[in-house]
Amino acid sequence: MTAPVLELKNVTKTYHVKQGLFGKPKPLTAVNDVSLTLGRGEVLGLVGESGCGKSTLAKILLGLEMPTSGQVLVDGEEINGQDRLALARRIQPIFQDPYSSLNPRKTIADIVSLPLRVHGVGDAASRAKSVRETLDLVGLPARVLNTYPSQMSGGQRQRVAIARALIMHPEIVICDEPTSALDVSVQSQILNLLNDLRTEFGLTYLFISHDLAVVEHLATRVAVMYLGRIVEEAPVATLFEAPRHPYGRALLNSVLTPDPSLGVPDTQLGAAYPNPIAPPSGCHFHPRCPFVQDHCRAVAPRPVPIGEGHVECHLHDPDSPMYRADFTV
Numbered sequence: 001m002t003a004p005v006l007e008l009k010n011v012t013k014t015y016h017v018k019q020g021l022f023g024k025p026k027p028l029t030a031v032n033d034v035s036l037t038l039g040r041g042e043v044l045g046l047v048g049e050s051g052c053g054k055s056t057l058a059k060i061l062l063g064l065e066m067p068t069s070g071q072v073l074v075d076g077e078e079i080n081g082q083d084r085l086a087l088a089r090r091i092q093p094i095f096q097d098p099y100s101s102l103n104p105r106k107t108i109a110d111i112v113s114l115p116l117r118v119h120g121v122g123d124a125a126s127r128a129k130s131v132r133e134t135l136d137l138v139g140l141p142a143r144v145l146n147t148y149p150s151q152m153s154g155g156q157r158q159r160v161a162i163a164r165a166l167i168m169h170p171e172i173v174i175c176d177e178p179t180s181a182l183d184v185s186v187q188s189q190i191l192n193l194l195n196d197l198r199t200e201f202g203l204t205y206l207f208i209s210h211d212l213a214v215v216e217h218l219a220t221r222v223a224v225m226y227l228g229r230i231v232e233e234a235p236v237a238t239l240f241e242a243p244r245h246p247y248g249r250a251l252l253n254s255v256l257t258p259d260p261s262l263g264v265p266d267t268q269l270g271a272a273y274p275n276p277i278a279p280p281s282g283c284h285f286h287p288r289c290p291f292v293q294d295h296c297r298a299v300a301p302r303p304v305p306i307g308e309g310h311v312e313c314h315l316h317d318p319d320s321p322m323y324r325a326d327f328t329v
């Protein structure tokens with residue numbers, strides 16, 4: 001891996017959720033002790049079912065949520081509360097639905113120049129020049145400058161969102177399902193654009209997607225998230241050829257729903273996704289795991305380094321009674 005540009009160390013985010021009108025708030029751990037490292041120029045694909053904590057992780061990286069515990073480091077420097085504005089210059093988001101993430105009352109010129117104005121970068125003339133150059137970069141003509149999001153197609157709107165993200169010259173872009181609201185015919189154009197921009201500017205992406213074909217196409221590494229934890233992380237080829245965690249395999253075998261708005265792969269795992277307020281004992285995946293044994297119900301697995309990644313499963317832990325040296329799923 002190249003020098004790490006972004007590191008998460010034991011990051012946990014716990015919300016307190018009230019159930020019913022008079023219920024006492026109960027802890028819900030949306031992100032649970034996550035450690036991840038992104039090398040410069042890498043694309044880390046983050047996959048998992050709806051509710052597993054992907055967006056919460058993205059919000060923590062964007063400074064929109066503070067972690068309950070753990071550290072976020074950019075270029076080896078820990079980011080804390082006061083650094084959030086500075087962080088926003090280096091980490092920018094592209095969200096799923098460009099229509100709701102773009103202010104319908106603002107012109108494209110206003111939308112794309114907003115980050116420059118918020119951060120007090122340049123004067124009006126230099127900002128206008130940056131906007132024109134950035135729109136050109138994402139394949140939009142200067143004539144769109146004075147139009148509104150409603151006058152554009154979905155693909156054009158996502159290009160505007162990409163321009164807004166890039167105008168600050170960020171190092172890291174958090175792409176949260178950036179193509180799932182788009183027509184299939186437009187998706188590949190946007191993916192190719194993201195890929196070209198990454199190569200040209202040496203960008204690092206965290207790429208959140210439920211679409212494994214997209215992740216395989218774009219990512220260099222993949223992290224599989226389940227109930228707030230990264231249960232498997234590996235280079236993309238390794239994960240797609242031989243997933244080591246039973247959940248990783250289930251995801252790969254999943255039939256993707258034809259309706260992208262659902263954003264949920266059908267894992268065909270039978271048992272329902274667990275309630276994060278009352279997670280299963282031991283290994284959180286045990287109620288759905290085809291390899292479950294009593295040990296899994298009693299003891300939580302620990303992350304075991306394997307190759308250039310890690311996996312959390314007793315079958316891979318040499319210290320576990322379930323260890324099977326030859327196990328692949």
Ligand SMILES: Nc1ncnc2c1ncn2[C@@H]1O[C@H](COP(=O)(O)OP(=O)(O)OP(=O)(O)O)[C@@H](O)[C@H]1O
Nearest residue numbers: 015017030049050051052053054055056057263276
């Ligand atoms: N502000 C909040 N307050 C309470 N619970 C929250 C909050 N935000 C998220 N959660 C809960 O945290 C868990 C993780 O949610 P999150 O949105 O991060 O998942 P996700 O994987 O991004 O799902 P999706 O793909 O549907 O967006 C869920 O159980 C969700 O209900």
